[in-house]
Amino acid sequence: MSSASSTPTRRGVVNVQHATVDKVMPELVREIDGKLFVDIALKDFILTVWGVEEEVVNFIMGESWVLDAGHLEEYDKCDLEPKMYKPFAELSNLLLSTTMTRVRQKFPLDSDPQEERGSIFLWHDRGHKTISGRRTTRKPDIMAFSAPFGPEHKPLWFFSRFAIEFKREAKKGSRTGKGRRTPATTPMASIAEAPLPSTALPKSLSHLPSSQSIATTATGATSLPSAGIPHLPTSSKKRKSSDAHDNKPAKRSRKGKEASTVKPCEPCPITQEHTQLARYALECFVASPRHYVTGLWIDRYDISLWYFDRACILRTVRFDFKTDPHYLALILYAMNVCDDKHAGFDPHFVFPELPHPAGTAPPHTHIVGSEVTLPLNDKYPGRSKYRIEESLYAYGGLLGRGTMVYRATPLLDTDAECEPEVLKIFWPVLTRPLEATIIEDLHKALPEKWREHIPEVTYSTTLTAAELELPRVKLMEPSALATLEDRQHHVLGMKAKKKLWEAPSAEAFMDIFVDCVECESLSLLRNAHADQRKPGHYHAYQEGRVLHRDLSENNLMFKYGDDSHVRGVLNDWDMASRVDENGENEVSNATHRTGTIPFMARELLVDGTPPPHLYRHDLESFFYILVWAAVNYDFGADEPRKIDLVVADWDADTLKRAKVDKTDFICDPSTKKIIIQRVLPTCTILVPWIYSLWSLFYKAQRHYGDNYDDLPKDWDHNTLDGHITFETFMKAIGRVPR
Numbered sequence: 001m002s003s004a005s006s007t008p009t010r011r012g013v014v015n016v017q018h019a020t021v022d023k024v025m026p027e028l029v030r031e032i033d034g035k036l037f038v039d040i041a042l043k044d045f046i047l048t049v050w051g052v053e054e055e056v057v058n059f060i061m062g063e064s065w066v067l068d069a070g071h072l073e074e075y076d077k078c079d080l081e082p083k084m085y086k087p088f089a090e091l092s093n094l095l096l097s098t099t100m101t102r103v104r105q106k107f108p109l110d111s112d113p114q115e116e117r118g119s120i121f122l123w124h125d126r127g128h129k130t131i132s133g134r135r136t137t138r139k140p141d142i143m144a145f146s147a148p149f150g151p152e153h154k155p156l157w158f159f160s161r162f163a164i165e166f167k168r169e170a171k172k173g174s175r176t177g178k179g180r181r182t183p184a185t186t187p188m189a190s191i192a193e194a195p196l197p198s199t200a201l202p203k204s205l206s207h208l209p210s211s212q213s214i215a216t217t218a219t220g221a222t223s224l225p226s227a228g229i230p231h232l233p234t235s236s237k238k239r240k241s242s243d244a245h246d247n248k249p250a251k252r253s254r255k256g257k258e259a260s261t262v263k264p265c266e267p268c269p270i271t272q273e274h275t276q277l278a279r280y281a282l283e284c285f286v287a288s289p290r291h292y293v294t295g296l297w298i299d300r301y302d303i304s305l306w307y308f309d310r311a312c313i314l315r316t317v318r319f320d321f322k323t324d325p326h327y328l329a330l331i332l333y334a335m336n337v338c339d340d341k342h343a344g345f346d347p348h349f350v351f352p353e354l355p356h357p358a359g360t361a362p363p364h365t366h367i368v369g370s371e372v373t374l375p376l377n378d379k380y381p382g383r384s385k386y387r388i389e390e391s392l393y394a395y396g397g398l399l400g401r402g403t404m405v406y407r408a409t410p411l412l413d414t415d416a417e418c419e420p421e422v423l424k425i426f427w428p429v430l431t432r433p434l435e436a437t438i439i440e441d442l443h444k445a446l447p448e449k450w451r452e453h454i455p456e457v458t459y460s461t462t463l464t465a466a467e468l469e470l471p472r473v474k475l476m477e478p479s480a481l482a483t484l485e486d487r488q489h490h491v492l493g494m495k496a497k498k499k500l501w502e503a504p505s506a507e508a509f510m511d512i513f514v515d516c517v518e519c520e521s522l523s524l525l526r527n528a529h530a531d532q533r534k535p536g537h538y539h540a541y542q543e544g545r546v547l548h549r550d551l552s553e554n555n556l557m558f559k560y561g562d563d564s565h566v567r568g569v570l571n572d573w574d575m576a577s578r579v580d581e582n583g584e585n586e587v588s589n590a591t592h593r594t595g596t597i598p599f600m601a602r603e604l605l606v607d608g609t610p611p612p613h614l615y616r617h618d619l620e621s622f623f624y625i626l627v628w629a630a631v632n633y634d635f636g637a638d639e640p641r642k643i644d645l646v647v648a649d650w651d652a653d654t655l656k657r658a659k660v661d662k663t664d665f666i667c668d669p670s671t672k673k674i675i676i677q678r679v680l681p682t683c684t685i686l687v688p689w690i691y692s693l694w695s696l697f698y699k700a701q702r703h704y705g706d707n708y709d710d711l712p713k714d715w716d717h718n719t720l721d722g723h724i725t726f727e728t729f730m731k732a733i734g735r736v737p738r
Helices: 022-032 044-049 054-062 067-076 080-108 276-289 323-335 434-443 448-453 472-476 506-532 535-542 615-632 645-651 653-665 670-674 681-710 727-734
Strands: 037-042 119-123 144-145 163-169 176-178 222-225 293-299 302-308 313-316 371-373 385-393 404-410 421-426 459-462 489-495 554-562 564-569
Touching: 022 276, 037 044, 037 681, 044 054, 044 302, 044 323, 044 472, 054 323, 067 302, 067 472, 080 323, 176 448, 222 385, 276 293, 276 302, 293 681, 302 323, 313 472, 313 564, 371 554, 421 506, 434 489, 448 506, 448 564, 506 554, 506 564, 506 615, 506 727, 535 554, 615 645, 615 681, 615 727, 645 653, 653 670, 653 681, 670 681, 681 727
Parallel strands: 037 313, 163 293
Antiparallel strands: 119 144, 119 222, 144 163, 293 302, 302 313, 371 385, 385 404, 404 421, 421 489, 459 489, 554 564
């Protein structure tokens, strides 16, 4: 099984610094390569992803539909892509209005109708408006929102429900109609679809409102009819002939009879054009907590539906909405009735309704104030609800861990006031040990006095893709699912700690630093000397043998003890791996690079598959953190300084550049001197440590280079022949292991 998503062999989208389109797009293409699966049936997508009931789907597909001739003619004449947005939105508006009316007539409202839901708005501003995301800026073609939206409202990725990308026409391919060609990426696939088993279908949770309203804002936002549908009857009787509408149907396309050259759900290459839609999905993921994002790809008349989650991308067969308007009617209806869960938003979150000028604020405008209700866990009684106070971190990639970190206040059943904690939500691969399990095992294995240097877990839960009812589980064949790195939803609540740069002084930083170095050595190395200890110690430490593998300035944290002195805390064990008695990684994918670029060992900074991650690599990371702090941390300041240029290329855009810059520092005394000259006045006490550790790594490198062509048989690669060990590291900084 490939592990490229969990432990990338390239820099990846998430690690792109100063993100621009030119930098993000190539990495995005690499990230999703091999993860796109095509030819999902349209009907199955509507049923499973957007949660429309099968009876309604069958009804809409069995009806005759006519597109507004005036808007269709205007759309036909568009020679530029931005001109297509308005006629398409207006054409869709009228078609959806008719669709909602017919569905209401077929399935009347209950005598006690439920609360009316808001409308879907198609906002476009003719492609002129630039929307700033947390990764890049974009001028999206059309964004779909779910509340009244006017000129006074700011479009945000946070509450965008669907991503929509337009293309004027395909550049290559065979002609299928007058003056039009289909895309050449894959041929038009079969749209003769069998329904999913009824037992596997999610139910729509909304209802029809009593009225519809259609409006277009000054900025081009088009309001579609209100989103609800009634709780539908279970009867599957066909419509009576008297129910038929006196509309002349469009001639059905026979493309659905053509065989696809791509087997359903096989991986397919993604084109550069398609990555535009993937970028919209990325911005939605970064902006708000979601399980998945959906979107539409519209190439003149051809439409396909897309699904993105943290493990894969799915694409339906395409259809021509000009010849098959029943599919367009079905899609518009589904988008309109789709509730938050089926739109992909994390259903554990309840977003706040914030006031705004018109008195009808769009939902999902900000994460702060949201309440999170998670599954109960008997290990942590009374802890399952939180209120979000601040967003601390958002994963910058499309596929992968998808880590979101929040400062959140526990909402207990009692009236007791709680201090804010940290809530971490992410998607680890199934082959990795869970972070909560790693931390729990460390608390059991380490001596009691060292447990305060490990995170304090206050809550955890794990849900599989099947338990979350992620659509890919039902839409993909087992053989296709087996090719993916399956991921599960892991949530951790932890006591909040302070960041490393917030240390009150350089002296305090030194204590924090040593605590973290010793903490990892205890979690890893105690077992190596078990034969020198009492027999009981061997059993106590062997279960705690883990390698952190992702040391960075953000993972070394601290708290204040009861004596008001600082205590270093080694945080973020989600990339850790267990090691055996010989110090070898036990997990099958441990040979793939992990870490945070500026602090990674030089040996790991290679494109392609890097060497196994060793303990000495983590010691090298500690050294880089020390130097980074000395030139960047103004201890006692209220906020962190801008990164000094002398170490800026440790986080260069390419791994090669970062490796070269670090190698210059380790191997060139003049470069070392330049960096030490940049040490801040508040950090001069760290200079002796830097000199000593630099000498340690310099001599190890020289020794390795001198013997490279004829290494002795007993050469210890894991420690560079004994040069880089916990003991030599501690000796270099003049500290005696406790």
